[in-house]
Amino acid sequence: MSQASWRFPPEWLVFSVIVVDLIGFGILIPILPFMSPALGGDEMDVAFVIAIYSLCAGIAGPFWGGLSDRIGRKQVLMVCLFGGALSYGMIGVASELWMLYAARAVGGVMAGSLPVASALMADVSAPHRRAKAMGLVGTAFGLGLILGPVIGGVLAGPNGTFLWPGLFAAAMSLVSVVLAGWLLPADRPNAEAIKKVRKVAGPENMFAFIRRRHALLLTLQYTLHTGAVSAAIYLSPLWLAAYLSWGPREVGILFGLVGVAMIVVQGGMMDWMTRTFGLINVLTAGAAIFAASLVAAVVVETEFTRGLVIFTAFAGATCCLPVLNTVASSIVDTQERGRMMGVTALAASIGRVIGPLATGLVLAVSDYPMSWFVIALPVFLVLLWSRTGAARYARPGGLQPSDPL
Numbered sequence: 001m002s003q004a005s006w007r008f009p010p011e012w013l014v015f016s017v018i019v020v021d022l023i024g025f026g027i028l029i030p031i032l033p034f035m036s037p038a039l040g041g042d043e044m045d046v047a048f049v050i051a052i053y054s055l056c057a058g059i060a061g062p063f064w065g066g067l068s069d070r071i072g073r074k075q076v077l078m079v080c081l082f083g084g085a086l087s088y089g090m091i092g093v094a095s096e097l098w099m100l101y102a103a104r105a106v107g108g109v110m111a112g113s114l115p116v117a118s119a120l121m122a123d124v125s126a127p128h129r130r131a132k133a134m135g136l137v138g139t140a141f142g143l144g145l146i147l148g149p150v151i152g153g154v155l156a157g158p159n160g161t162f163l164w165p166g167l168f169a170a171a172m173s174l175v176s177v178v179l180a181g182w183l184l185p186a187d188r189p190n191a192e193a194i195k196k197v198r199k200v201a202g203p204e205n206m207f208a209f210i211r212r213r214h215a216l217l218l219t220l221q222y223t224l225h226t227g228a229v230s231a232a233i234y235l236s237p238l239w240l241a242a243y244l245s246w247g248p249r250e251v252g253i254l255f256g257l258v259g260v261a262m263i264v265v266q267g268g269m270m271d272w273m274t275r276t277f278g279l280i281n282v283l284t285a286g287a288a289i290f291a292a293s294l295v296a297a298v299v300v301e302t303e304f305t306r307g308l309v310i311f312t313a314f315a316g317a318t319c320c321l322p323v324l325n326t327v328a329s330s331i332v333d334t335q336e337r338g339r340m341m342g343v344t345a346l347a348a349s350i351g352r353v354i355g356p357l358a359t360g361l362v363l364a365v366s367d368y369p370m371s372w373f374v375i376a377l378p379v380f381l382v383l384l385w386s387r388t389g390a391a392r393y394a395r396p397g398g399l400q401p402s403d404p405l
Contacts, residue, residue, distance in 0.1 A: 010124035011133045013183045017176050018117050019140040021081055024088060024172030026148015026259070027155070027165050030252035033237040035162055039097040043238060047360030049104050050234055051353045056108025058349025064112025065119065065342020069335060073120040074184045076112060078177050083110025085173035092166020108349075115345035119338040120184075122329035130329060131279065134322045135270030142262025142318070145255050153252025210343055215331065217389045219347040221324055224378035225287075227351030227358075229317050231375045232294070234356040236310050239368050244303055254307055261315040270322055279323055280390045286319025287383040294376035298369040320382065351378075 036045040068076040087107030094100045118137055125133035148169075155164040210219050240246040240254075273282045293313035300306050324344070332340045355375070363371045 010185070011121060011129075011136055013185075014117055014121050014124060015136045015140050016183060017077070017081075017180045018114070018137060019143045020179060021084065021113055021173055021176035022140050022144025023148045023151070024084070024144075024169035024176070026144035026146075026255070027152035027169040027172070028088070028091065028148075029145070029233070029255055030149045030153050030237065030248040031156055031162055031165050033234070033251075034241075034248055035091075035094075035100060036097065038162070039094070039100060041097050043363060044360050045097065046238070047234055047356040049100060050230060050356040052101055053104040053108040053111070054230065054349045054352030054356075056105050057111035058108075058346045058353065060109045061112060061115055061345030061349060062339065062342035065115055065338040065340070065345065067338075068112075068116045068119060069338035072186065073116050073123065073338065074180060074186060077116045077120065077184070078180045080110050080112040080116065081173050081177045081180060083107070084113060085170045085177070086110070088166050088169035088173060090166075092163045092170065094162070094166075112342075112345075115341040116338065118325055119329070119341040122325075122337055122341075123334060127330070131274045131322065131326045132271035134325045134329070135266040137325070138266030138270065138318060138322045139263050142259045142264075142266060145259030145262060147256070147259070149252035149255040149259070151252075153249035156248045215328065215340075215343075217385060218324070218327060218331075219344060221382050221385055222344050222347035223351040223354070224382050225317070225320050225324065225351065226348040227355030228290070228294070228375050228378045228382075229314075229355070230352040231355035231359040232310075232313060232317075235359055235363070235368070235371055235375065238363075239297075240306065240310075242368070243306065254310060257311055258314040258318075261311065262318045265315065265318050266322055270319075273319075274323070274326075279326060280386055282319055283323040283390065284383065284386040286316045286323075287379055287386055289313075289316025290320070291376050291379040291383055292316075294372050294379060297372040 032049060033046050036042075036049050041049075064076055064080060084107060087103050087110060090103035090106060091100065094103055114137075118134070121133050121137055122130060151168065152165045155168055156162065210216055236254075237246070237251045240251060244250075270282075277285075290313055293309045293316060297306075297309045297313070300309055325341075328340055328344050329337055355378075359371050359375060362374050
């Protein structure tokens, strides 16, 4: 165990590693929607670039989660962070469209850092502090969205270069590898824990696993929620560019403001909101704000209102994922937590594949208002589930791993 881990709460050590990596991730958010057209692609290529990353991440996510249960979170996290750095460097030097696709595929395969870090965050936090700890993951994401897009927009410059944003993002991921090696304690499972993991993982397929943990509908919420969020991330820059002639710099600033909202909500308010209003009620409120903002995007016309609905949409969405992660990490034993977060990462990645592709197809045959309406539909389903199927998680003590089918 590193000496640093004796000085700070373990949740903050994990947070430090995540936030540096997510700054690198955030740098590319305002860049990617403009990169495909610059390399000869069209609007569907923008969607496919997002989708190929998510598809590869979905396939690899359960593997990284299960591997972290067996050999420890720290080792797996460092490998994934290094792979992310490689991907960002490939994006920076990409000069043809196929190179961008290849870079995103590599990034997707190695995209196990966030689910593994989420499992580690759950490991090091006490049950009564878990919602707050998962809120820290969201806060890290918010900081990444504040600093990353702004840095990416500035580095892209007026000419929209992609080299420096890609290389800077790679450097940030390499720094996070060093921080992980220095700050995070060794967490290799003992022989008894490994034996238990092998026993529960054994021949059981993924669907049997999530069914045994009462998680079929819960897992579906990851697909619906992240599908809508990814579709909104895909559509927002194109919409703002089409109506307001915004470029990477302006989009980066807007997403930086979204990051501020994520920090305020998830870092400063999440623990208070869940204790005051209840876990599931926070999910309901977030989904309602998200859905209402997406519908409002159909009718707004001014520059201010267009920026406002994007801001409020993501501000509402930021309430949802910490709740889902808290529930998912609470219904499994510690030895299965990495696997569970890997499964939810797969479900989320399916949403990230379907969301942008479906929105791109709608945009190709229709218009922006119809595209916003289509994005809102899965959010309404999450809202419906929060008032019906989620009731079992709202009872005192929540759903426990030992609960029978």
